[in-house]
Every structure is written in C-alpha cells, then in structure tokens.
Amino acid sequence: MRASEKIESDVNFLRLYSPEVLELIIEGNQEDLWNNVVFIRSSPGAGKTSLLRLFEPNSLNTIYNHKSQQDYRELYNTVCKLDVINETGVSALGVLIQFTKNYEILDDIKYSEVTRIRLFYSLLNARLVLATLRSICELNKLSYPNDLEQINYEYENEKLFLRNIQSPCDGRELFNWASGLEKSVYDILDSFIQPDVDKIEGHDELFTLEILQPKYFKVNGRSSFRRIIYMLDDAHKLSKSQRSSLFKYVIDQRGNFNIWISERLEGITEFKSYHERDYYEVNLEKYWGNNTSKFKKMLSKIASKRAAISTDDVDTFAENLDDSIDEQIFQKEIKESIETTRKKIQEVVRKTKKFQDWLDYLIQQSDTSLKTAILHKSAEILIHRNLRKSQMVLQFALSIPELIDKIDPSIESAARYFLSNEYGIPNYYGFQKLVVLSSNNIEQFLAFASDLxxxxxxxxIASQDVQLSTKRQEKIIALVVKKKWNDLSTILPNPKAVEGFLNKLGNYFNKITYEPTASYAPGITGFAVHSSRRLIEEKGWQENEIFEELQDTISTCLAYNLLEVKEVSQGAKNQIWTVYYLNRWLCVKYQLPFTYGGWNKLTPEELLKWTK
Amino acid sequence: MRTALAETLLSQIMGWTAEEVQKERPLLQALSNFKYNEYQQYSPGMRFIESLVRWLNQIDDKAERRIAYNFIKSNLIFISSEQISHLVTLAFPQIIQPVLINKTAEQLNVSKYAIRTITNSAEFALNKRKSLFIGLSDGSKIDHFRRCNNISNEQIYLDYRISESKIKELINELKKDTGETTFNSIFLIDDFTDSGKSYFRTEDGDYKGKIYKFLNSLLQKTDDKLSSLVALQDCSILILFYVATSDAVNYIQDSVKDWLLELQIDIDIDVQTIQTLLPELKQDILKEQEFLKLCKKYYDNSIEDKHYKKGKMDSPFLGFNECSLPLILHHNTPNNSLPILWLHEDKKFVGLFPRVTRHQ
Incomplete structure (x- = not known):
C-alpha cells in the first residue's frame, strides 16, 4: 500500500490510480488549463508526480487500449473530459522533464549569472527536445532512439532559433543536435578546469516551447497528436535564480504552449495568495481541504483498490476498521471515570450548592455507558468554567436545562479527549478519523493505512476476526507516529531545532487543550504569529533577520509537511490571519483533537525562543 | 506450502497474538526475501518460512520455541551469495595487490607507497602474470575472481592437485607471455574456514589437510612436476580466505610455521582473510545458555562420523571442534555451526538450514 511513484508497471499504476484528483482540473476553467502556465503545488506525497505520470504517453495509451475494462472505465471517462483522449485515440503528447539536482549544480560553476542562465536554458532546451522525441516514439509505439528516422520535423526556422542544425529535418538529426548540446553542457559540469564557454551553443530563452509544436511533427507522414503538454516536475530542485528566470519567462510567453510545473511549497512567503497572478494554480492540499468528502471518497477508493489486489485474502479495508467503542471492553475504564468525576463534583457541591441539581441529575444516570461518562466529564468542564468566573456571580443554583443547553458538540468532543487522556479510552480510530489524520496527503494516508x-x-494469520478493534487501531497509529517522528532526525536539514520547536509547540497545545475549563474546546492545534511591536515601525517577522531562525524552522516545517497553513478571518475588521496548524499526525503525538479552528496568537519573540 | 499457510502455522506454533504477528511478520518476510530464501540446500518448494515452521514444530513447548526463535532473530549470521561476491571482488585490491606492490617495490628499490610508479611498471605487470591462483574448493569462486581482476586464464586453477598436463600448459603459456618458466607467487584461495583443521592438521603423528598436501608436494618436491612451477628462492605463498575466524587464521599460520621449522625450509608463507570472525562471536553464543540447552536436548549423535570426531568432542552439540558458530553460508551450512541449525534432512530433528555433507 505505498507510493504510486514506486509502482513500476503502467498497468498496475493505472489500475490503482483514483481519478478524483483529475476532477480538480476538470472543475476549473478549461481555458485556464490550455495554452497557459499551470502550477501544481503541494507538500511531498500529495500526488503531484502521480498526476503528471498519468499524462505520459504510455499511461494514456494504456488507458485508451483498456477502455472497455471495468478497472479503467472511470479513468477513461475522466480523461476524455479533459480532451487528451478521444474515441479515435490519444490526442495529447505528455512530455515529462524531471528536475534533479544536476540543474542546480550549473549554478555552482564560476561563470557570470548571465552565462549560467544561458547554460541552464541550453540544457533545458536540449532535454525538452530529447524528451519530446522520446514521447513521440512512445505514443506511436516506435523504438527510441532506433526509429527516429520515421519522425519528420517540419519547422522552417523562421526566427533562426536553430543555429547548428538544418531544419526541416528528421527526428534523428534533431536528436543528434540535442544530444550534442546536452553533452557539451555535461562537459562543463565534469571539467576540473574552466572550459571555454563560448564554444557552447548558449541559449537566452526556452525557445523549444515555441518550435516544438504539434503542427511541426509528422510520424510516417501523418500528424499523431493535437497538443503537447510540457510537464516540469520538482521545480523546487532548481536554484533560486533558475527558478525565477524560468517562471518569469514562461509566464511572459504564455499563450502558445501548455506547460505544467509541479513543485513543493517551501518558503513562508509562497503561501501568500496567488489569485492575481498570471497563471493557473492547482494546490492539491488546498483543494482537498475544501473538498473533504471528495478526499474521503478518493482515499476510500485507493484503499479498496489496493486491498482488492492483495494476495493475502483480505480484500477490503475501510470496513475492517471498527468505528465505534466497544463499551464492554472498556467497561472498567468507563465506570472508573464516572465514579471519579462524580466524586470531584460532589467535592465542589459540598462547598457550593450551586451545582446540586446538576449532581442529582448525574446521579440519576444510573447506567455506565460511554454516553454517561461523557455527560459527567462535560458537566465537570462546565463547573470549572462557572467557578472561574463565579466571584462576581450570585450563588443561584443552576438548573438541569441549563446544563443540557450548555453541553454543545465541542464540549462533548473535549470530554471525549479528556476521557481518552485520563482513562485510555481510544480516540483515534475509524476510517473517517484516518481520512483527517492524512492531512490531505495521500502518501501520509498510505503510511497509516498500510500498517493498519x-x-x-x-x-x-492469528486466526482472529480480521476487523481491527478501536484500541488496536490507536496502537498501530501511535506506532506509525513514533516512527515518523524518529524519521525526522534523518530527513530534516536541521532536525534538532525543528524537533525542539514542535515539542514545545505540541506540549503548549496539550497544556491548553487539557486545562480543566477546556477553554478552546475541543482543543488547540494551531498558531498565528502576532507581532506586538508597535512603537517602532519595523519589518514583519518574515523579513526581519532577527527572526531568521524562526523563519528557517517554520519554512522547514512547511516544506516537510509538519505544519499546515490556513488563512482565517477573525475579529471585527475581519482581519486575515495566516494560521499554522500542526499536521494531524503530530496531533496524535501530543494527544490533540483533529479539528481545525482552535488556534492561538503567539509573538515571534516567544516562538523564536522555542527554536533554541 | 503456501507462505500464507506457513505464516498461519507459525503463529499457531509460536502462540503469537495478532500484535506479535504484526511485529514479527514484516521482519521474517524481509529476512526471507533479502537472504534466507536463497539457501541452496532447501528441498524443492521449501523456503525459509516453511523451514522455520518445521524446525520450531519439532521443539517441545512454546517457551522453548520462543527461545529458539529469538536466537535466530538476534544471533544468526547468514552470508549471502551477493556478500561472498563482494568479498571476491575485494580480494585482489585489498589483499593481493598490496602483496604484489611490496614485492615489486623491493625489486625496484622504491618506497612501497609510490603506488602509481609501481603499478605502472613493467615489473609489476610481470609479477602479476607470474602469480598462480589456486582455488581450494568451489567456494573460492575462482572464475569470478579471475573475471573481475583481469587475470589470465592461464594462471588460475580450481584444485590443489594439479595434473601433469595442466602444469605443462601453465608453464608453456607463462613462457609465451613473459619468456620465463616459473611463477614467483602462489595464492591459495578458499571461501571459509572456522577451525582450519581441514586445511592443516596432524592425525596420529601424520600431517593431513589440503594445504599440507599442496605445500608438501611443492616444497618437499614429492611431486617433481608441481615443484617445477616455482623457483623456491624467490617464491612467496599466500593463503587467502574470504571469511575465516581469527582462531583458524592463527592456527594455520602457527601450524605451517612449525612444519617449516621442522623441515628447515625458509619460505615466506602468510595467511590472510578479508572478513575476520572474532573470538567474541563464539563467546557471545556461549552466553546463550537457554538456547545451548536446546542445542544439547535436540542433538543427534548419529552425525558423529570419523570426520566429525577429528575435532574436539567434549560438547559435540556445539558443532565440529566445538566451534559454536551461528553461521550459515548461502550454499551450505558449515559443520562448525551449531548442529541444531543444520542437522540433515534424514535425521529425527531437522535443522533450519539442513546441511549437505561432502563426505557421503
């Protein structure tokens, strides 16, 4: 049950792929999608690369050729809506370029900024040509590079972009030119001495996007696709200057080509609103965050599809997660919680008769069900709240309707977490919770789902009922959380600072959540940075070098999907706050609820101390 | 047996809870897939998990089974084919090349650290060609060794008993390539030894063993043809094991040295290993008292043939010569390992990695 990037065969990848994510693209304005720049953004594991893989020629060919099979039918219908496949065949050519660290290395060589960017464009132009030729071969079931002579390239070189190759030409000649260009850039990277860069065909722009258009390509004399989708994956691996130059170029030139750029969100400032920019943005997590029922449906399908191909005789998933507490099993804990809470309330009633009616009402609840335990705990929370402000309030007895009226879902939810925290009654179980636990990230879902x-x-194997009890689910989830936490020390660039920061944050949230008054019921899991410096107009904390460590720590947390960002409006002026919530798996670590909404304002000074 | 069925049986035999199954199963699957399934002496259809079920099922109660299972999990050393291949590729650069460099440095009268000067010299190439590599068993993988080190086919041989016609051929080819008629280095190579006794030992006052036989023919000139391969005055001999215990290395070294003293022959003979198994390994196993009780309880003395009895026999349940090794080689389990791990298929108690014996 793990990442689709690791599924090698196209057939298996497509059988397991759930097309819900495509609806995100379909739902948008189709005009935004074509002849435009599309940014696909998310944290790692949200499904960017899998989405791009779907548009590669082999995937589209497989979908088209299996369109009558039940496993592919839904996917086929979905991609038809995008007009990349029609009844006669595949009509779009997906060309994928995976950015790796070797582009960034170009920025380390000792040439001027201009030269480095020229080399970058040379390399990217060469690779786009090679990738396009490869994709044409794949789409037309030709052998790459053996059958390149069967491709005709009919560009007339009107703008003289091509200097060292005669055009029109065939695929082989185009391949030889691009390979030679790629090799000459490699020679620079591999050289110990500073080579003569003037001998290399440097490019000022990414002209290949203009000269590689469907109308210029014929395979054995006929056109075989109507549009090309250039897909640039992992753009965050480029250097800052490469990235900004590339983005500026493609946005300025937009209109004549389809380019999809996927990247991980890394910096704090990147989370600012994009709506006024000149490109179309697909933010996977944001989309799922706004479409939770679709996300749930997709995860359910992913799990079912993967379970169905299991060879171990367990072929369903969600159904095997128990989603209610077996009160028989937790009878002792429930009974103990009711007795203890009642004793505490009796202590209070001895001092003030104000809660006598409430106590009598609780005593009338003679059974020992979980519901009664929640009622007791809720009453205890309300009593604490009342006592906190009681100095100024007259000592009138509070009525039973008042109690019932005050117990709202958030108090009940808080009461459940209190019971879990104090008596070990499970709280993290069931498919619905698993969906929320995934924090809109498919890879994260699979990490938990595979262990479950x-x-x-x-x-x-142990000859027991296949269904996992709530207690067992919680235990497995806790083990995965522990493993994920331990893994941080190996994957993070600055693990000590980040772990220390998250620990302080998590413990702070835990302390507030479990205050007897449950002031932020059901709990608090996020913070917004609130600057208290009013006297001198200073730079915001994001730009101020004093807070560099805090900026780095929060950036790392965002890049590694440890914090989620939501924009929340609050206050009379509807001020927009950027709230950083703990990723939901961290909520398990600090025994916090999964609900969003509970957050606190913290000063940058205070937060900075937590990074030390 | 289907693996799923074997896993169910395993959980029943061990009395595991579902949580224990969840903890142990991925580990067992990983161990099986990475290494243990490649054991070459499993019968057709048998794999590690199936063998583990059979092995544990022979043990009387659950408490004993847990001891046995935990021992396997924590102490077993399995050397895979890939690991041996890696050691083979290391043999030349790590052990043999330094010997040839030292020899050439002396001849050129330069520092042995002038590596490039030495390895680019004609003398080094000559010394390499004048080296004879002899595999002492199939385990030496001498063919693989030759291929990965660009060594001529005419300077390797897989048997310490070299036929007359082969000796003639080796000398003729050497003469063609170098104009010389004798080798100046001999490398005797094998994969593994724990005690060293099958290579060099005395029985009733007589010397025995593969290395003894080869050295005796060569140095005492009991075989004129073999001794014609080398000029003793400038010859060095290196005995190389890919894996060996430090005890075995010391034992062979001392035994050969004493023998040479006895014969008053002055020749440079060294013993080296790429992966040394330290004495702590045996000491750690001897601390596993609970498991050793099982070794004793399920020991089958019908394995004690004349070869087995050549080792120490006070506690024969510790393996040949009481070596107490927890070691399995991918192609066979050495008899120096604990017998409970390798007891043959025809015994009442069958080992987890049944051994096939050379001496039928």
Whole structure:
C-alpha cells in the first residue's frame, strides 16, 4: 500500500490510480488549463508526480487500449473530459522533464549569472527536445532512439532559433543536435578546469516551447497528436535564480504552449495568495481541504483498490476498521471515570450548592455507558468554567436545562479527549478519523493505512476476526507516529531545532487543550504569529533577520509537511490571519483533537525562543 | 506450502497474538526475501518460512520455541551469495595487490607507497602474470575472481592437485607471455574456514589437510612436476580466505610455521582473510545458555562420523571442534555451526538450514 511513484508497471499504476484528483482540473476553467502556465503545488506525497505520470504517453495509451475494462472505465471517462483522449485515440503528447539536482549544480560553476542562465536554458532546451522525441516514439509505439528516422520535423526556422542544425529535418538529426548540446553542457559540469564557454551553443530563452509544436511533427507522414503538454516536475530542485528566470519567462510567453510545473511549497512567503497572478494554480492540499468528502471518497477508493489486489485474502479495508467503542471492553475504564468525576463534583457541591441539581441529575444516570461518562466529564468542564468566573456571580443554583443547553458538540468532543487522556479510552480510530489524520496527503494516508492493513492481515494469520478493534487501531497509529517522528532526525536539514520547536509547540497545545475549563474546546492545534511591536515601525517577522531562525524552522516545517497553513478571518475588521496548524499526525503525538479552528496568537519573540 | 499457510502455522506454533504477528511478520518476510530464501540446500518448494515452521514444530513447548526463535532473530549470521561476491571482488585490491606492490617495490628499490610508479611498471605487470591462483574448493569462486581482476586464464586453477598436463600448459603459456618458466607467487584461495583443521592438521603423528598436501608436494618436491612451477628462492605463498575466524587464521599460520621449522625450509608463507570472525562471536553464543540447552536436548549423535570426531568432542552439540558458530553460508551450512541449525534432512530433528555433507 505505498507510493504510486514506486509502482513500476503502467498497468498496475493505472489500475490503482483514483481519478478524483483529475476532477480538480476538470472543475476549473478549461481555458485556464490550455495554452497557459499551470502550477501544481503541494507538500511531498500529495500526488503531484502521480498526476503528471498519468499524462505520459504510455499511461494514456494504456488507458485508451483498456477502455472497455471495468478497472479503467472511470479513468477513461475522466480523461476524455479533459480532451487528451478521444474515441479515435490519444490526442495529447505528455512530455515529462524531471528536475534533479544536476540543474542546480550549473549554478555552482564560476561563470557570470548571465552565462549560467544561458547554460541552464541550453540544457533545458536540449532535454525538452530529447524528451519530446522520446514521447513521440512512445505514443506511436516506435523504438527510441532506433526509429527516429520515421519522425519528420517540419519547422522552417523562421526566427533562426536553430543555429547548428538544418531544419526541416528528421527526428534523428534533431536528436543528434540535442544530444550534442546536452553533452557539451555535461562537459562543463565534469571539467576540473574552466572550459571555454563560448564554444557552447548558449541559449537566452526556452525557445523549444515555441518550435516544438504539434503542427511541426509528422510520424510516417501523418500528424499523431493535437497538443503537447510540457510537464516540469520538482521545480523546487532548481536554484533560486533558475527558478525565477524560468517562471518569469514562461509566464511572459504564455499563450502558445501548455506547460505544467509541479513543485513543493517551501518558503513562508509562497503561501501568500496567488489569485492575481498570471497563471493557473492547482494546490492539491488546498483543494482537498475544501473538498473533504471528495478526499474521503478518493482515499476510500485507493484503499479498496489496493486491498482488492492483495494476495493475502483480505480484500477490503475501510470496513475492517471498527468505528465505534466497544463499551464492554472498556467497561472498567468507563465506570472508573464516572465514579471519579462524580466524586470531584460532589467535592465542589459540598462547598457550593450551586451545582446540586446538576449532581442529582448525574446521579440519576444510573447506567455506565460511554454516553454517561461523557455527560459527567462535560458537566465537570462546565463547573470549572462557572467557578472561574463565579466571584462576581450570585450563588443561584443552576438548573438541569441549563446544563443540557450548555453541553454543545465541542464540549462533548473535549470530554471525549479528556476521557481518552485520563482513562485510555481510544480516540483515534475509524476510517473517517484516518481520512483527517492524512492531512490531505495521500502518501501520509498510505503510511497509516498500510500498517493498519498489515494489522488486519496479522489478525487473519492469528486466526482472529480480521476487523481491527478501536484500541488496536490507536496502537498501530501511535506506532506509525513514533516512527515518523524518529524519521525526522534523518530527513530534516536541521532536525534538532525543528524537533525542539514542535515539542514545545505540541506540549503548549496539550497544556491548553487539557486545562480543566477546556477553554478552546475541543482543543488547540494551531498558531498565528502576532507581532506586538508597535512603537517602532519595523519589518514583519518574515523579513526581519532577527527572526531568521524562526523563519528557517517554520519554512522547514512547511516544506516537510509538519505544519499546515490556513488563512482565517477573525475579529471585527475581519482581519486575515495566516494560521499554522500542526499536521494531524503530530496531533496524535501530543494527544490533540483533529479539528481545525482552535488556534492561538503567539509573538515571534516567544516562538523564536522555542527554536533554541 | 503456501507462505500464507506457513505464516498461519507459525503463529499457531509460536502462540503469537495478532500484535506479535504484526511485529514479527514484516521482519521474517524481509529476512526471507533479502537472504534466507536463497539457501541452496532447501528441498524443492521449501523456503525459509516453511523451514522455520518445521524446525520450531519439532521443539517441545512454546517457551522453548520462543527461545529458539529469538536466537535466530538476534544471533544468526547468514552470508549471502551477493556478500561472498563482494568479498571476491575485494580480494585482489585489498589483499593481493598490496602483496604484489611490496614485492615489486623491493625489486625496484622504491618506497612501497609510490603506488602509481609501481603499478605502472613493467615489473609489476610481470609479477602479476607470474602469480598462480589456486582455488581450494568451489567456494573460492575462482572464475569470478579471475573475471573481475583481469587475470589470465592461464594462471588460475580450481584444485590443489594439479595434473601433469595442466602444469605443462601453465608453464608453456607463462613462457609465451613473459619468456620465463616459473611463477614467483602462489595464492591459495578458499571461501571459509572456522577451525582450519581441514586445511592443516596432524592425525596420529601424520600431517593431513589440503594445504599440507599442496605445500608438501611443492616444497618437499614429492611431486617433481608441481615443484617445477616455482623457483623456491624467490617464491612467496599466500593463503587467502574470504571469511575465516581469527582462531583458524592463527592456527594455520602457527601450524605451517612449525612444519617449516621442522623441515628447515625458509619460505615466506602468510595467511590472510578479508572478513575476520572474532573470538567474541563464539563467546557471545556461549552466553546463550537457554538456547545451548536446546542445542544439547535436540542433538543427534548419529552425525558423529570419523570426520566429525577429528575435532574436539567434549560438547559435540556445539558443532565440529566445538566451534559454536551461528553461521550459515548461502550454499551450505558449515559443520562448525551449531548442529541444531543444520542437522540433515534424514535425521529425527531437522535443522533450519539442513546441511549437505561432502563426505557421503
């Protein structure tokens, strides 16, 4: 049950792929999608690369050729809506370029900024040509590079972009030119001495986007596709200057080509609103965050599809996650919680008769169900709240309707977390919670789902009921969380600072959540940075070098999907606050609720101390 | 047996809870897939998990089974084919080349650290060609060794007993390539030894073993043809094991040295290993008292043939010569390992990695 990037065969990848994510693109304005620059942004594991992989020629060919099969039908219908496949075949050519660190290395060589960018464009032009030729071969079932002579390239070189190649030409000649150009850039990278850069065909722009258009390509004399989708994956691996030059160029030139750029969100400032920019943005997590039922549906399908191909005789997933507390099993804990809470309330009633009616009402609830335990705990929270402000309030007895009226869903939810925290009654279980726990990230869902599935298999092997009890689910989830936390020390660039910061943050949230008054019921899981410096007009904390460590720490948390960002309007002036919520798996670590909404304003000075 | 069925049986035999299954199963699957399934002496259809089920099922109660299972999980050393291949590729650059460099440095009268000067010299190339590589068993993988080190086919041989016609051929080819008729280095190569006794030992006052036989023919000139391969005055011999215990290396070194003293022959003979197994390995196993009780309980003395009895026999359940090794080689388990791990298929108690014996 792990990442689709690792699924090697196209057939398996497509059988397991859930097309809900495509609806995100379909729902948008189709005009935005074509002849435009599309940015696909998310944290790692949200499905960017899988989305791009779907538009590669082999994937589209496979979907078209299997369109009658049940497994592919939904996917086929969905991609038809995007007009990349029609009844006669595949009509779009997906060309994928994966950015790796070797582009960034170009920025380390000792040439001027201008020369470095020229080399970058040379390399990218060469690779776009090679990738396009490869994709044409794949789409037309030709062998690459053996069959390149069957491709005719009919560009007349009107703008003289091509200097060292005669055009029109065939695919082989185009390949030889691009390979030679690519090799000459490699020679610079591999050289110990500073080579003569003037001998290399440097490019000032990414002209290949203009000269590689469907109308210029014929395969054995006929056109085989109507549009090309250039897909540049992992753009965050480019250097800052390469990235900004490339983005500026493609946005300025937009209109004549389709270019999709996927990248991980890394910096704090990148989370600012994009709506006025001249490109179309697909933010996967934001989309799922706004479409939770679709996200749930997709995860359910992903899990079911993967479970269905399991060879271990457990072929369903969500159904095997128990989604209610077995009160029989937790009878002792429930009973103990009711007795203890009642004793505490009796203590209070001895001092003030104000809560006598409430106590009597609680005593009338003679059963020992979980509902009664929640009622007791809710009453206790309300009593604490009342006592906190009682100095100024007359000591009138509070009525039973008042109690019932004050217990709202957030108090009940807080009461559940209190019971879990104090008596070990599980709280993290069921498919719905698993969906929220995934923080809109498919890879994260699979990390938890795969271990839960392993638990189901283990039940079967141990000759038990396959269904996982709530307690077992919570235990497995806690183990995955522990592993994810331990992994941070190896994957983060500055693990000590980030771990320390998250620990302080998590413990602070835990302390507030479990205050007897449950002031932020059901709990608090986020913060906004609130600058208290009023006397001197200073730079904001994001730009101020005093807070560099805090900026780095929060940036790392965002890049590694440890914090989620939401924009929240609050206050009389509807001020927009950027709220940083803990990723939901971290909520498990600090025993916090999964709800969004509970957040606190913290000063940058205070937060900075937590990074030390 | 289907793996799923084997896993179910395993959980029943071990009395595991579902949580224990979840903890152990991925580990067992990883161990099986990475290494243990490649054991070459499993019968058709048998794989590690199936063998583990059979092995544990022979043990009387769950408590004993847990001891046995934990021992396997924590102490077993399995050397895979890939690991041996890696050691083979290391043999030349790590052990043999330095020997040839030292020899050439002396001849050129330069520092042995002038590596480039030495390895680019004609003398080094000559010394390399005048080296004879002899595999002492199939485990030496002498063919693989030759291919990865660009060594002529005419300077390797897989048997310490070299036929007359082969000796003639080796000398003729050497003469063609270098104009000379004798080798000046001999490398005797094998994969593994724990005690060293099958290579050099005394029985009733007589010397025995593969290395003894080869050296005796060569140095005492009991075989004129073999001794014609080398000029003793400028010859060095290196005995190389890919894996060996430090005890075995010291034992062979001392035994050969004593023998040479006895014969008053002055020749440079060294013993080296790429992966040394230290004495701590045995000491750690001897601390596993609970498991050793099982080794004793399920020991089958019918394995004690005349070869087995050549080692120490006070506690034969510790393996040949009481070596107490927890070691499995991918192609066979050495008899120096604990017998409970390798007892043959025809015994009442069958080992987890049943051994096929050379001496039928």
């Amino acid at each position: 599935f392993e638990g189901m298999l283990s039940n079967k």
